[in-house]
Amino acid sequence: MKDAQPKTIYLKDYKAPDFLIDQTDLHFTLEASATVVESRLQMRRNPDSASTDAPLVLHGQEMRLLEVAVDGTTLTEDGYALSSEQLTIHKVGDRFELMTRVEIDPQANTSLEGLYKSRTMYCTQCEAEGFRKITYYLDRPDVLSEFTTTIVADKQEFPVLLSNGNPVRCGDMEDGKHFAVWHDPFRKPAYLFALVAGTLECVEDQFTTCSGRDVTLRIFVEAKDLDKCDHAMCSLKKSMRWDEEVYGREYDLDIFMIVAVDDFNMGAMENKGLNIFNTSAVLANPKTTTDAGFQRVEAIVAHEYFHNWSGNRVTCRDWFQLSLKEGFTVFRDAEFSADMNSRTVKRVEDVSLLRTLQFAEDAGPMSHPVRPPSFIEISNFYTLTVYEKGAEIVRMIHTLIGAEAFRRGSDLYFERHDGSAATIEDFVTAMEEASGTSLDQFTRWYRQAGTPEIAVADEYDQNSGEYRLTLSQSCPSTPEASSEEKLPFHIPVAMGLLGDAGNLALKLKGETPDAETEDNTHRVLELTEVSQTFVFENLPEKPTPVLFRGFSAPVRLQFDYSRQQLVAIMSRDSDGFSRWDASQKLAVAVIGDVQGAYIEKGEGDHPVDALLVEAFRAVLNDESLDPAMVALMLQLPTEAYLTEIAETAHVEAIHFARKHVRRYLAEQLREEWRAAYDRCLQEGEFSVTAAAIAERSLKNTALGYLSLLSEKQSIDLARQQFAQATNMTDEMAALAVLVNADQEGADSVRDEALKDFYTRWQHEALVVNQWFVVQAGCHLPGGLERVQQLMQHEAFTLKNPNKVRSLIGAFCNGNAINFHRPDGAGYEFLADQILTLNGLNPSVASRLLTPLTKWRKYDPQRQGLMKSALQRILKEPELSKDVFEVVSKSLKE
Known part of the structure; x- marks a missing residue:
């Protein structure tokens, strides 16, 4: 390994920085051979630091x-110490200017962190710790500085020069070069720095804020992609207006820019005023982009x-607080999407x-609390736990606390911590003060890992009309704590009671009815x-409990619903999520029947x-339902979910059972599937409205079932749709059907398509x-060989994360x-692929490891083979910290 004993960083060891950086002036000279970065930092000792004479460590x-x-004054070598990851200045005053000049090689930077080349453009990715590959700096979130950036480059090769903030000046220089200066008046940590230089075109628009300021909006892309920017621009303007109306947040700079980059480890990055996006997250055109x-x-x-x-504007104090910004923002974007669509x-x-x-x-070896207590490599904690x-x-x-109190809490949080680095406690405290509600017990959600399990028992007394509902919570053991050590969570349980004619009125015993209650x-x-x-x-009757409506808490529910009860919820409950959830539970039970028969016989x-057939038929025939909701209810649980x-995943049994049930539903409901397909056929101009997307969703769900019919001509409809499709949604749906078809003669149709x-x-x-x-997802035999062959295709390269995810990750x-x-x-x-990527892009390599980390889920033979693969990776002498952390934790018994 590059670091034989990688250092573990602990939240409990947090200390305020010894120094602060008031102003950062950066000067980049971009050259083909090497890039020179000169930085001038106006620094001072931090009055909040416990140390008054510490050396400066960058x-x-x-x-x-x-x-x-x-x-x-230029320092000689005895004035500083240099290591592979730090520059230490032995003696500095209380206030001083530090100047460094360094040389870096962006073209050789395959990690795609720091400054690197993507095709013909220079670009950056500095979150979490990429800035330390650009220049020597206090690269930590709680050091905020005002940035001024000057970029010098060849004008013909790099006509567009961008950085954070507002443009200050630009001009031509000698030898065909030019420069641009950008200034960001809002203090920020280094991870929010961005730079882009290249040959780019832009789509421009304007947005007028709620206070009447005009903001210039620009999306920069390669010239060939100019026709794919309209949707992103429209989405940006809707986002800006929504944030003003729902959260009272107005944009603060004179310009907002997005740049589309082909080689990017993530989806996108929120650098102040200059968001850098993976092309897959910004380019959209009906001919090339699906509804999804x-x-x-x-x-x-x-x-x-x-x-x-x-x-x-409010950043996180340290990387342990990552969910402070990501969890809150994922919630905000989910609410925005819900308001824009269904x-x-x-x-x-x-x-x-x-x-x-x-x-x-949560159930695996990398399980961690939403605020983890420690990490080796922070890149490994950009996880679904932290985000979702x-x-x-x-x-x-x-x-x-309710929508109104939540808005007051967010206003207080932004007002109190604007321009600073905050903690999760700061966010929760603002919500407590705004609502008058104690969230002390609730904060265990941030400290305890694992998915709580809720066991339910109920009892109905017909004589008294009383219904007793008992909820019990527990949480499985996780790496940081055993189940016995877990304290009870504060869990909101949104619920209703369903009777024969619909939802029943709810009145807790001894409670005075609230006349203001709308529903x-x-x-x-509140389960505490x-x-x-x-x-x-x-x-008047024994009800069926409908629990965790809208999925009001991330828990596993354990209640022995009868199949008739599930059908009742599917057809009569007022909550759309609960209806879908019941359809999934019913399908899981039926697939489980077949799975058990397969294991036995x-x-x-x-x-x-x-x-199940009759429940699906009722949903299909109810044309009053939202087609998108119908499509979701009629899609069987995925093999990944099953x-x-x-408890132990029987790979072949799960695959057979799900496929068998799908075929049976296709046969039994063939007329209904075809009727649904036909009524969702669209004419006229393509639209991405919620209604149009819903119709295409149901149509292509029906197509998937119809293609499973045993007769030879069952794939003719898919072949026809593939040939006549006017949008990528329909084309890809048809192609997926043809690629997975196993009827007689399907091979030639698949290859041709x-x-x-x-x-x-x-x-x-x-x-x-x-x-x-x-093709990576094709379930027909020979999948590995097809993927290996596709890796030799002219369009594939291991150096592009999108390609790796699309082929290796998807498979x-x-x-x-x-x-x-x-x-x-x-x-x-x-x-093999992880070991290769370990040297090219450790971040991508560590993320690819996930399937192997789940070895405990499988039978003893597969467990042994998966562990053997992990052990082979661990033996690699030059293993990155990213990969080492995941593999070593995965192998712990």
């Missing part, structure tokens, strides 16, 4: 120091813009992600003890509960990535039947 990696000076892609662009544009306040569909999509992937993370579970915690606060069939209970009993009265024509909820698709779209990188994804995470081959070849393949 972060820095992978650069050559050319000169260092203090107050204009359009919605993703809208959500990510909003997310990064919302960071201007929840992340930039609230229920958005909630279902978010919960599906949480249950399938974050719950698995963090957002759920914010949502629970919103539920507990007496819905309420939020290990076990609590709630007694409802005046009920092997393949065969195993019976499928007719109740694996996550299984794949060839035709690539021929037409080979010059559109993002579309080719989708082409990789659909290993989404194609269980082929990745988990009994011979372990899939595990060895993934280990």
